[in-house]
Amino acid sequence: MELIAQGIAEAIQRLVTLDPDVRDAASASLVVSGSATALAVLSGIPLGTYLGLARFRGRSFFLSLVNTGMGLPPVAVGLFVAILVWRSGPLGGLDWYCTRPAMVTAQYLLAAPTVIGLTAVAIQSVDPMLRLQLLALGATRWQLAMLLVQETRLLLLTAVMAGFGAVISEIGASLMVGCNVKGDTRILTTAIALDTSKGEFGSAIALAVILLVLVFAINAVTTWAQQRPRPA
Amino acid sequence: MNRALLMAVGALLVASCALGAPARRDVLLATTTSFQDSGLLDVLAADFEKRTGYHLRSTAVGTGAALAIGARGDADVVFVHAPEEELKFMDAGSGGRRVLVMHNDFVLVGPPGDPARIKGRDAITAFKTIAAAQATFISRGDNSGTDIFEQGLWRRAGISPSGAWYVQAATGMGQTLQIASEKNAYTLADRGTFLARRAGLRLEILVQRDPPLINVYHVITVNPQRYPKTNTAGANAFADYLVSPETQRLIGAFGVDKYGEQLFVPDAGKNESGLL
Numbered sequence: 001m002e003l004i005a006q007g008i009a010e011a012i013q014r015l016v017t018l019d020p021d022v023r024d025a026a027s028a029s030l031v032v033s034g035s036a037t038a039l040a041v042l043s044g045i046p047l048g049t050y051l052g053l054a055r056f057r058g059r060s061f062f063l064s065l066v067n068t069g070m071g072l073p074p075v076a077v078g079l080f081v082a083i084l085v086w087r088s089g090p091l092g093g094l095d096w097y098c099t100r101p102a103m104v105t106a107q108y109l110l111a112a113p114t115v116i117g118l119t120a121v122a123i124q125s126v127d128p129m130l131r132l133q134l135l136a137l138g139a140t141r142w143q144l145a146m147l148l149v150q151e152t153r154l155l156l157l158t159a160v161m162a163g164f165g166a167v168i169s170e171i172g173a174s175l176m177v178g179c180n181v182k183g184d185t186r187i188l189t190t191a192i193a194l195d196t197s198k199g200e201f202g203s204a205i206a207l208a209v210i211l212l213v214l215v216f217a218i219n220a221v222t223t224w225a226q227q228r229p230r231p232a
Numbered sequence: 233m234n235r236a237l238l239m240a241v242g243a244l245l246v247a248s249c250a251l252g253a254p255a256r257r258d259v260l261l262a263t264t265t266s267f268q269d270s271g272l273l274d275v276l277a278a279d280f281e282k283r284t285g286y287h288l289r290s291t292a293v294g295t296g297a298a299l300a301i302g303a304r305g306d307a308d309v310v311f312v313h314a315p316e317e318e319l320k321f322m323d324a325g326s327g328g329r330r331v332l333v334m335h336n337d338f339v340l341v342g343p344p345g346d347p348a349r350i351k352g353r354d355a356i357t358a359f360k361t362i363a364a365a366q367a368t369f370i371s372r373g374d375n376s377g378t379d380i381f382e383q384g385l386w387r388r389a390g391i392s393p394s395g396a397w398y399v400q401a402a403t404g405m406g407q408t409l410q411i412a413s414e415k416n417a418y419t420l421a422d423r424g425t426f427l428a429r430r431a432g433l434r435l436e437i438l439v440q441r442d443p444p445l446i447n448v449y450h451v452i453t454v455n456p457q458r459y460p461k462t463n464t465a466g467a468n469a470f471a472d473y474l475v476s477p478e479t480q481r482l483i484g485a486f487g488v489d490k491y492g493e494q495l496f497v498p499d500a501g502k503n504e505s506g507l508l
Contacts, residue, residue: 003432086306087461097306098260098289179291182274197269197406199429 003201010202011209021182021191021203026210029168029187032100032178036107037164040115044163045156048119049145063120069113074106078173081106085177098179103187106173111163118159122152154225161222168214188214259466261290262299262307264377265404267449268292270424270495272486279482280473286466295377302326302452305459309467311474313377313449315504316384321452328453328467333474334483334496335448335507338381339426340439341409342367342418350418355442359389366397368417372408373400381447382420388444409433422447424487424495446507448499451475475500 014022051063083089085096085105096102126148134144149156171189178185180194188211195204267273268290277288293301295312302310303326311333312318321327340350340358348367350358362369371393372379386393399417401408405425412419413433426437439445451474453467473479480498487495499507 086301086304087459088304088306092461095258095260098291179289180268181289182277184287184289194268197265197404198271199406199425199432 007201007205011206014203014206015209019203019206022206022210024183025186025188025191025207026214028100028185029189029211029214032103032174032185032187033107033164033168035100035104036167037111037115037160039104039108040111040163041160044112044115044159045119045149048116048159049123049149051116052120052123053141053145053148063117066113066117066120070117072110072113073172074110074170074174075172075176077106077109078176081109081173081177097177098181098185100178100185103174103178103185106177107167107170110170110173111167114166115159115163118162119156122155122159123148125155126151154228157225158222161218161225165215165218168218169211256463256466257286258289259286259309259463259470260307261288261309261311261470262297262301263290263292263311264295264298264313265292266313266376266378266422266425267311269405270422270428270487272424272483272496275482275486276474276479279479280470283478284469284473286469288470294375295380296375299326302454305454305462307454308463309451309453309470311449311451313447314380315448315450317380318450318452325458326455328455328464329471330450330452331471331475332499332502332504333449333451334480334498334500335446336496337423337440338378338420338445338447339423339437340418340445341412341421341426341435342438343416343434344436345416346438347416348418351438353439355385355439355444356389358439359385360391362418363389363391363393366395368397368399368415369393370408370412370415370417370419371398371400372405372420373402374404376405377447378405378420378422385420385444409435423493427487427491427493427495448504448507449496 051059051066081102082097084091085094085102086092087095087097094101096105130151131144131148134147139147169189171193174187175190175193178187178190180186180190188207192204192207192211195201195207263273273290273292277290280286280288291301291307295314295317298310298312299317299321301307303321303324318330322330340355342348342350348362348365350361353361371382399411401411405421406429408419409421409426409429410433411417413435451471453464453471454462456462456464480500483496483498484494487493
């Protein structure tokens with residue numbers, strides 16, 4: 001009990017004084033997971049829209065692949081990316097081991113299937129009559145896609161937030177490819193694990209509080225988007 | 233739709249480049265968790281960058297894994313503590329320079345009641361006594377430097393530990409101490425981690441300051457002839473940095489303010505067999 005009280009007191013002090021270690025880890029988390037999510041959205045929403053609308057052979061197989069990807073174990077992705085970017089690996093020339101680009105790559109692989117999968121579901125949830133109507137009004141396929149994305153934008157926001165939520169609290173892959181370098185690849189989750197093994201529970205709790213606040217904010221936005229009365 | 237895909241791939245590439253491809257001022261170090269968990273790695277990494285301009289990218293994975301990474305040429309330099317494994321690494325031609333940097337020592341800790349009565353004995357006798365009493369012993373069991381070290385002590389005691397009393401935790405030093413404390417068990421720990429965690433544990437030091445418990449750290453540069461991609465200049469700069477008088481002073485002073493005890497003894501230029 002004493003440990004918890006001490007830890008929380010130290011956590012508050014570190015948060016109020018904006019402790020540089022805490023600030024660095026929080027900003028590294030936001031930059032890395034933000035970049036990975038941005039890339040996942042840029043590629044995932046077009047791809048998900050395509051999968052939601054198009055009808056082609058092997059489509060359901062492809063959707064199954066995407067759905068499997070939504071549950072990819074982070075350590076497996078971490079191992080895979082590490083093997084790729086080690087100097088002895090196929091992408092060794094990039095020299096990305098223990099760098100942020102390697103972390104962004106791993107987190108992108110974790111976030112992208114979620115964004116693709118949820119986008120496809122969102123696009124398919126649109127009343128088929130609306131689609132027919134739009135086509136009858138002379139919309140090109142490109143215009144149709146844009147209109148449907150606009151129509152489902154709240155659901156797509158959920159997809160984006162789900163992708164971000166999956167990577168911001170992830171540790172396995174980020175530790176394996178990023179290595180937890182102080183002031184660079186040390187993010188909230190890897191810093192929490194390190195401080196715990198060092199016995200620095202106050203700092204660990206401070207970092208955990210920030211991570212919880214971030215995750216809460218994500219869920220608050222998502223819930224707000226889902227519960228908002230739909231415009232007529 | 234193809235256009236959108238192309239745009240997405242383009243954005244991916246641009247964003248990757250914007251994050252910055254690392255330059256040759258980066259030195260890739262593979263090292264042990266105890267070096268990171270003690271906090272010394274962070275202190276030295278920042279100082280190394282300030283004094284030499286090199287940026288240290290370090291991965292803390294345990295001695296076995298660090299040597300494996302070095303043996304594939306996936307790092308420029310390794311900093312480890314398992315002399316026998318290190319000599320195999322050198323014999324295999326994976327290493328360039330191997331330089332003695334510092335040592336710390338292991339302590340045999342256990343419940344204050346000391347059920348197997350090992351207090352004050354020498355390390356090898358204490359290990360024999362624990363095995364004879366079948367007192368619960370928590371082993372790291374993770375092929376880390378500490379684990380390799382512990383296995384060496386059992387070998388010297390002529391025992392291959394097995395049975396319900398010998399628990400392989402397969403976890404880090406801090407966790408292992410926590411488990412030993414909860415289970416009223418004995419374990420082997422490096423002094424630094426034990427001092428850092430002592431406050432929350434029901435464990436005390438029972439055996440210490442015995443030559444077999446000395447834990448020696450060497451820095452080894454990866455052989456540039458075998459792996460031309462390595463940053464040899466950076467690796468040598470790090471090795472030279474570790475044994476420079478300023479760094480050795482820093483190592484000797486580390487932790488004294490916090491724990492009231494020296495955690496690491498600087499050893500640059502000394503003979504390995506003459507320690508303690």
